[in-house]
Structures are given as structure tokens and as C-alpha cells.
Amino acid sequence: MPTSKKKPIISASETSTPQPPNVMPEQEDFRQHLRHLAVSAVQVLLEQTMLEELERCIGASWGECTPTRRGYRNGTYTRNLITSTGRIEDLKVPRDREEEFHSQVFESYNRYEPQVAEALTEMFVSGTSTHKVGKVAEKLMGVAPSASAVSRLNQSLTEQYEMWRERALLAHYRVVYLDGIHFTVRHGEQTDSTMILTALGVDLEGSREVLAFRASSEESLDGWCCLLQDLRNRGVKAIDLFVTDGADGLLAAIADLFPATPRQRCLIHKQRNIMSAIPKREQQEVMADLKGIWQQETKEQALVNLTAFKAKYQKRYPEAMRSLCEDEEHLLTFYAFPQVMHRYIRSTNAIESLFSNVRQRTDQIDAFTTETSCLTIVWAVIQDIRLPKVPVG
Template sequence: MPVHKKKDITPSAENPKAESSSLTLPEQEEFRQYLRRLAVSAVQVLLEQVMREELEQCIGASWGEVTPNRRGYRNGSYTRDLVTSTGRIEDLSVPRDREGVFHSQAFERYSRYEPEVAEALTQMFVSGTSTHKVGEVAQTLMGVAPSASAVSRLNQSLTEQYETWRERPLLSHYRVIYLDGIHFTVRHGAQTDATMILTALGVDLEGSREVLAFRASAEESKDGWCALLQGLRTRGMKEVDLLVTDGHEGLLAAIAELFPSTLRQRCLVHKQRNVMSAIPKREQQEVMAELKGIWHQETKEEALLNLTAFKAKYQKRYPEAIRSLCEDEEHLLTFYAFPPVMHRYIRSTNAIESLFSNVRQRTDQIDAFTTETSCLTIV
């Protein structure tokens, strides 16, 4: 009988192409999260090794070493979480000593955030970014959003910085001080109210500008301005060559009480607005050109002649405009007592208005501040 060949029962090799097509790659987000976990794990290993070496230097002996230079003993470790720029480490092992004197330089005591992370979040708050937006950005970059308590702690650090700044000593002599206020909405319990932030901006004898003080007040009252001005004196300011202000009665009353002999310049930009509000729009361009011409004369004598002519020309036609112009008239041309190079800078409160514009760019996203302290801190 013929012998039948035995059939090969060894399974044939699978098609490599088919095999490769059956492999499934992880989704992009899943892969990114995997890389983040690897990075966080590597950072944790590094931090724990650094802290062990720090403790060794602190107590003066390695593990199990007997040495006359030993200054303490190890006492196990504890675990804590720490948010780093890489991500959250949930079970970081922190070594400790029996006496409790060891503290790692890797992070601040009691802080849940790496110093660089805390600083970045703080800068976002200062720039006017909302708490919700800060959380979204932190979640995207680090995989964790700051909790309400973390936000509170960060804001507390800002408050401490503000208090240090608010109480700092001042120079004894300033060339110019600009005074004005800016309003914000602040929550008081279940209600929101307008709060004025009274502001003093100083120019020293070298020409450098510096914000001297902020003070929260319900309104621009005499008491509020007196408190701010007295605070400047308490912190060392003794002499001011010129005060530049608008015409608010509370501010003027405070200046009359505390700085009666100091020269004062009425803001001409505010004055122009007040006068123009009583002039018909069809004539405002012509009248404005004449009004500005008064304070652009080379000498005070020429400016006074132009002022007299302006009043005579428009007294009968626009008495309300002239009445507004004559209010605080004796302080309209004070700037002529100073060198011409200074005139454009001291005729108005534009310097402090520029500051307020800068502040608004950072606070426009904040509908209402939770407290006066948080408002002052961000400003």
C-alpha cells in the first residue's frame, strides 16, 4: 500500500502585515497622561533622594553610621502631597529627625505647591485672571487645579506683601504728588457696593515716579483723604513742592487742613471737561482750542491775559461754562512756578490716570472683589 505523506500540522506563520494592523496604539491623551505619570514618578524619586541627603547633612551622619559629629537621629518619615510643575505627587515620602529641626529646601513648610508653581499662580492672580481661569490653566498644565483653600493661602501671601509695602518708610521730600481715586465694586456680605481706592503717586527729586499709598474708602470724603495724607506724614514724608489734584471738595478740604501752604495745581484736563460740558457741540472744537491756548502760553502773564479775554468773550453766551472755569481759578496756573520742562507733566493728573488705566487692564475681568483687602492687594 502506498504510504501517505504525513500532513504538516504546524501552524503557518501569520501575515506580518495583518499582525501589525491588529496592534492598537493608545489615544494621544492617554499617552500624554502616561508620560506625565512617568515624569511625576521620576521627580518624586529625585526629591526623596535629595531630602535623604539633606537630612544626612543635617544630622551629620549617614544611615547606621557612628560618628562623634552626629547632631541628631532619624525618625522615620511621613507622606504628603506636593504640586510641582510636572504634576501632583500624592505620596511624597519626607524624612524627619527626632528633634524636629530638619526642614527640606525643596518646598516651603506647610505649602502644597512648589515655590515656582505658587509664584506663577500668584502672578496670574495679580494680572487680573479670574480664579476659575487660573484653575483651568493649572489643570491643563499640571493636571491639577488649585483648591479654594490653596487660593486663599496664595492670596494671603499677596496680602502679606501688600502690608509690607503699605507700611514701608517714605522719602522726606517729594517734588510732586498726584492725588486721585478709582472706584471698584466690592462685596459686603450679600450686597455689593462701590468702593473708592484713594491713591497717592509721588515724583522724587530725581524725577522717578512711585506709588506712595492706597486707601479704601466708601467715598472721596475729607476724612478718607485726611487719613491717607496723614499716613504719608507718619511714614516720613515732610515736604512736598507741588500737589496735583482734581476739584473734589473732600480732597481739597483735606489738603487745606494738612498742607495749607503747599502749592497746588488744578488738573486742567478735568477743568477742560467741566467747561466743555456747558458748551454746545457745534462750537466745542473752536472753544476748546481757545481754552487750551490759555495754558500753552510761554509766561504766566500771557496766560492771564488770555484767560481774561476768554472770560470776557464767553461770559454772556455761556455763563455756566465761565462759572465752571472760575472755580478754583487761583490754582489753574500754578505750574508756571516750575521750570518749563515740567509743565506738560504737572498741568494734569494724567500720570495717575495712566496708572489707573494700567490697573483697569488687570481688573476688568473681575466683576466684584470679595473683600476690600483683596481689592487693595490686586490693585
């Protein structure tokens, strides 16, 4: 009797369609894979570009003999280069026997392409800490800037700053604002407050420009004398008006080096000085009367109001009146200039506004590592600030 053929028993799990294994890479692995492909493509492009540059330099293609040939190939050497795409390892750079070929792909001895160096510099200038710059660079390019790279970037900025501070100036300026701004600078293991004395000039066309910086421990006579003498050494012969606060060292320096130049005392600072001696309950009334002095259309009207103001408050607030009279002869100097200029030259707001902008961009820097670093970064920040023109009548 024939044996019955029994069908093999197959479990449900064996009959189901087999699932493919999970072959999708992790997101980070996939990103790194794409970065590697992009870096490889950039490397091929750069190496091909340099070969074409070398061919143009020596005047002949590989193995070609021509009457115009100017040199011979001499193999390659390798170097690393950090690009915005990522780090290229062992980039093959061609060379010639006479060592006259220099590729325009990157600057000699520069491990960062120019765009990357510029971006990192802008981050430093904007006040971003070195640690944060490293984190950002590592995220974008796969590698953080080395300490030597940071040093090179800072050195480049310092060289540009030195050229700026020694440049020639105009012979004649319509207005020069003088004031200082404090920064914290590290000296060894200690940090100290350093004052950056600053001159902001307005030329005869109304264009504003920072003329000079000087680091000083305070607003001393010597510090301001050095800054004003620097203006003279670089060509400044005439200034129509100084606008300042009431620092004694500054006033003495102006009297010494520019004795013929009239001076406008900052009215905003003067108002604060006077109000500090007035009880709060009376300040609104006193301030309205005080502003009424220099809001007159003519100096004659302003003098009438000034006399009335002193008569009204002399007995009630003698200390406030003493503060008012300390710089009385320089309070109304602005009336000697065209009316269109008055709102711009009655106070040091022009330079205070500049300092405020600088402070916003450097607040993330707790302490500058050196005095030179402080001056250089402040200069670099100012180069990126637009200074609107002032009407000069």
C-alpha cells in the first residue's frame, strides 16, 4: 500500500514575508557620510585647479616641449586645509623645480581658506568667546580652530589695526568729540579696568570717523595729551569745535594743545550733575526750566533764561547752582554754529552712541587677554559700524 505523503507543517511565522534588516544609517552617521563625500569632491576640485595653475605658470602641459616653456614640474607635497565643507587631509599641492609656483587657492602657510578665516574673525570681533567659536567651527566644519590658528587670525587683525592707527589724518575737522570707554583687561593673573580714550571726528563734509584710540588707566592729563598730540603728529592742524564732558585732565589737555579751539560742554552730563543736587520731588520742574535755557533759538534768549534760572534757584539749591556755574562759559558755545548743527553738538551723544554699539558687541568678552587685544577688537568692531553723516551747515 503506498505511503501517504504528508505535507510538512509550516508555522505562521515561516509563511510571513521576511522583513529586510534595518539598513538605514543613523542620522549622524549619514551626515558624516555626506560630509566625507563633499570633502572628497572639494579635494579633487582643488587639486585639479592647482594642476591647471601650475600648467599656466610653467607654460606647458605634462610632457610637452614648447619654446615658451618656463619651468618643470617637481612632484607634489601634502598639507591639510580646513574648508567650509570640512577638513581635507593630505591635499596634494604641485610644485615646480624653481619653487616659483604659488597657488592662489590658499595663502601660503594658511591652514584655513580665506572665507573660513574671515568668518572666524567676524565671530571673534562680534564678541564670541574662543570656546564658543571652536564649538561653532567644529559643528560647521568638523574641526575646531587650533590655538595657533586663533593666534594667526589675531595677528592679522593687529597688523591691520597698527596700519590704521598710524594713517595720516585731514588737516581740518569741523567737530571732534572726546570721551572714553571702560573695558576689563587681564594683566598676568589680575584684571584691571582700562579706559580707551577716543577721538571721533566730523570732517568738513559731515562724515564721521574715529580718529584715534589710546589705552589709559584713567582720564588723566597725560593720557589725553598723548592722544591729542597724536592727532597733531598725523596732520591735524585745525579743529572748529571740541565736544566733551567735564573731566579735568581732558580740559587741561585741550587748553595745552588746542588753546584756540572753542569747546562745548556736554549738556546731558551737565543736566545730570545739576539734578543730582535737586530733591526728586522738585526735579521735574527744575529740569523743565533748565532745558528751557538751551532750547532757545538765539544765544541772547538763552542768556536771559540762564539768568532767570539762577535767580530762581540760587537760594533753594546753592550746590546745584555751583555745578551749573562751573562750566557756564562753555554751555552755550553751540550757538556760534549753524542751527542745523545744534542738536548734534550740544552733547557727546554721537560718541556715546558709538560706545553703546561697541559695548553690545563686546559684552560677551568678560576680560580681554591683553591691552593690544582690547584695542584691536574695539577697532575691528568700529570698522563694521555705520556712522551717519552730520549736517555741517
